[in-house]
Amino acid sequence: MTMTEANISIRQEEQEILNVVHNFAETVMRPVGIELDKLSDPSEAISQSSPLWHVFDKYSELGIDMFELANSGLPPNRVAMLNAMISEELGWGDSGLAISLEVSIFPKALAMLSGDSELIEQFGTGHEVGCWAITEPDHGSDIIYFGGQLKDMPGKPNCIAKKSGDFLEINGQKAAWVSNGTIAKNAALFCAVDMGDGISGMGGILVDLTQTGVSRGAPLDKIGQRALNQGEIFFENVRVPIKNMVISPELGTFGSDIGLSMANAGMGATFVGVSRAAFEFAVSYAKERIQKGVPIIEHQSVKSRLFKMYQKLESARYLARQAVLNNGMGAPDLKMSIASKVTSTQSAFEVASEAIQIYGGNGLAKAYPVEKLMRDARASMIEDGCNEVLGILAAEKF
Ligand SMILES: Cc1cc2nc3c(=O)[nH]c(=O)nc-3n(C[C@H](O)[C@H](O)[C@H](O)COP(=O)(O)OP(=O)(O)OC[C@H]3O[C@@H](n4cnc5c(N)ncnc54)[C@H](O)[C@@H]3O)c2cc1C
Structure with a gap:
């Protein structure tokens, strides 16, 4: 590519x-x-x-x-x-x-x-709200880091799917951070799997969350991305057919790498949009706000600040497009997806913060749009993996 x-x-x-x-x-x-x-x-x-x-x-x-x-x-x-x-x-x-x-x-x-027609019919045709339930109360970065090698993870998983005849029986819970956690109809549940001889790794399992044994926590209250619903999902003897386990532990890190590659590349592209929003607001405010008799964009330091914002936005954008392209062409590259996510979310935070500086005091006021962008971007540096942990994971693929 x-x-x-x-x-x-x-x-x-x-x-x-x-x-x-x-x-x-x-x-x-x-x-x-x-x-x-x-x-x-x-x-x-x-x-x-x-x-x-x-x-x-x-x-x-x-x-x-x-x-x-x-x-x-x-x-x-x-x-x-x-x-x-x-x-x-x-x-x-x-x-x-x-x-x-x-x-x-x-x-x-x-x-x-x-590729299973029944699963596609049940989970792949509608527009129901879905979620990706992977992190756990005791294992946030651990799950991202150990991925498919959950058996090597220190401590006991909080959620385990155990073989019982032709079914998997799921018990435990996922973290309060699962996006759409309290409203999702279906889950792509990534959890520890025990096929009868102990935990062999992580599986990717389709679960209808309206079935008996599933319950939810309260919606999470947080600093940014407040429109994004998040909350715990609890499982008590939830039974699903074994064929719902689309990704099996034998695949090692393959399943978690693909999921993370898709999620991180999507994050990269999405947070380019946050940088762009902050940049556009900053340019238009700088053209309107008059200080020392001229629009502040006439002041050299404001021009220079705007250029640095533009530079970050464009760099993040090209990396994001390449990462999404790799996934779309069937050649996911987890390193590049991570590079895109980390670059884009860090840039969005910095660009939004610079936009606040250009707005002066108004930038801090809720009546203006840029403080929300900074709060939204701040959450993204932890979302789908803390940026520093993702960097370590990427480096292990070198
Ligand atoms: C907005 C948002 C949306 C999210 N959406 C989802 C979702 O849809 N589904 C889902 O399952 N989860 C989701 N998450 C959870 C997210 O993936 C975790 O919050 C993230 O992986 C970090 O885990 P943690 O919060 O438990 O932090 P911890 O893992 O406890 O980390 C705490 C600190 O320790 C550091 N640290 C931890 N381990 C290491 C290490 N090995 N080496 C170096 N430093 C380390 C971290 O960098 C961090 O600074 C979401 C989170 C957010 C904020």
Whole structure:
């Protein structure tokens, strides 16, 4: 894959798709994201009357998830590029909602990977809310780090799927940090598997979360991405057919590497959108705000600050497109997905912080848009793996 491929020009029909997504990001996601961010109780964000459901409904109507685009007749490299650009648009609208929409597809992706018509029918056809349940109360970075080699992880897993006849019986819990944890209908559950002779590694299992034995924690209250629902999922003797285990422990780190590569590349593209939003707000404010008799953009230090923001945004964007392209072309490269996620989230945090500086005191005020962007970006540096732990994992692949 070359950087030239990551820089392909956009055709008219693709631009039309992007225009539709941009309009959705601007008119639906952004206002709802701001509204949900202001709620003091995260339970209100998932109440029946919450505008969150409108976001899910409108997104389904667009018909632009990665599988729908894959069936659009466009070649895979163009589908991948569109996916990267769409994630950027969604992140530009509201990163918390973007992650909620994007992570929803994980059970569908696992079902498609299985190639099993029944699993595809059950988990791969609708637009139900989904989640990727992997981290645990006692194992956050550990799960990211040890991945498929869970048997080497210090301490006991909090969630275990144990073979019982033709079924897996799941007991335990996943962390309060599972995105869509309290609202998901289906889970791509990644947990320790015991096929009868002890824990052999991690499996990727499709679970219908509406079945008996599944319960949820309270929605998590947090600093940023407040529109993104998160919460614990508990399992008590939850039985699923063995064939629901699409990724088996024998595959070693393969399954966790693929999941993390998809998630990190998606994060990379999404948080380019946050940098872009902060950069755009900063440029337009700098052109309006007058100090010493001129718009502040006329002051050299403000110009220089804006250029550094632009530099970070563009660097993150090209890396993000390449990482998404690798995944889309069937050649996932976990190192590059991690490099993209770490670069993009770090850049989004720095660019949003610089935007606050350009806004001066107003940048700190809730009435202006940039402080929320910084809070949203701050969460992203821990989301889907702490950036420093991801860096160590990537370096182990050298
Ligand atoms: C917004 C958001 C969304 C998320 N979405 C999901 C989701 O959809 N599904 C899901 O399952 N989880 C999700 N998570 C959980 C996320 O993956 C974990 O929070 C993350 O992996 C870190 O785990 P932890 O919070 O337990 O921190 P810990 O692992 O306890 O880490 C604490 C500190 O110790 C450091 N540290 C830990 N281990 C090492 C090591 N080996 N070497 C060096 N330093 C180390 C870390 O860098 C960090 O600074 C989400 C988290 C956030 C914030």
